[in-house]
Amino acid sequence: MSSSYSLEILKMAPSKNKRAAVALILLNILKKRREKKKVTQNRSIWVKPHLQERHRVGIEQTLLTDLLAQDGNDFKNFMRMDYDTFMMLQDKVSLVLCYKIAFNDYYKINFKVRLDIEKQDTYLRSSISSELRLAITLRFLATGDSYRSLEYLTRVSASTISLLVPHVCQAVYSHLQPEYMKVPCTEDDWKKIADEFRNKWNFPNATGAIDGKHIEIEAPPNAGSYYFNYKGRHSIVLLALADAECNFLYIDVGCNGRMSDGGIFKNSTLYRLKII
Incomplete structure (x- = not known):
């Protein structure tokens, strides 16, 4: 609807309908502005180059390996736990009961699967190991670093980290709470x-x-x-x-x-x- 045509309609409308006509014209203008904002540009690259190097020079292959090669104190300082505790925790959250989550309802399935924080490779890209997912989450909990800062440390994108941190936290809580923080019930x-x-x-x-x-x-x-x-x-x-x-x-x-x-x-x- 052109502005000149809108003005003609406004002049022809009875005075009692002019307010409604003005409102319709404004709504039409706002709609067009929103449609312009929705126009998005195509990605120039699918994955940033520094993230593609994760499996060659990521923290699993470099920093964590170097920390473990020392006396272990640096690894404990970095993760806030020793290596044995880290691996125990990783084993617990990797082998889990599968849950179907719908809002606040949990439906338990009667078999165990390795899919809580463990993902599979695809033809398009390699998955992030459960060890790395846990390491990123523990580092976030220990330092409170921003997801962007952790991206540069781990070579995992900030958007991916924003998804995996809550996921891993839920997995850790689901497994450790019944054993280590059991609420008295009798x-x-x-x-x-x-x-x-x-x-x-x-x-x-x-x-x-x-x-x-x-x-x-x-x-x-x-x-x-x-x-x-x-x-x-x-x-x-x-x-x-x-x-x-x-x-x-x-x-x-x-x-x-x-x-x-x-x-x-x-x-x-x-x-x-x-x-x-």
């Missing part, structure tokens, strides 16, 4: 924890030590003051429960920082257990 389990607090700390009738930690974030777009906490920063909150040996029994992450301690606890699944 009255006897809670009484055992209370006995440990009484015997070790002379603190009777305690079923756990609970506290929260603000995790600073960049405020999401249009979030306003939703995540703004009393410290003057934007954050989400980690709520944790520990036993007498300072081992985590339960965690809840994600409440907005502006909520009170009582509100955060009341919003957790732990509150619904009606144990504490």
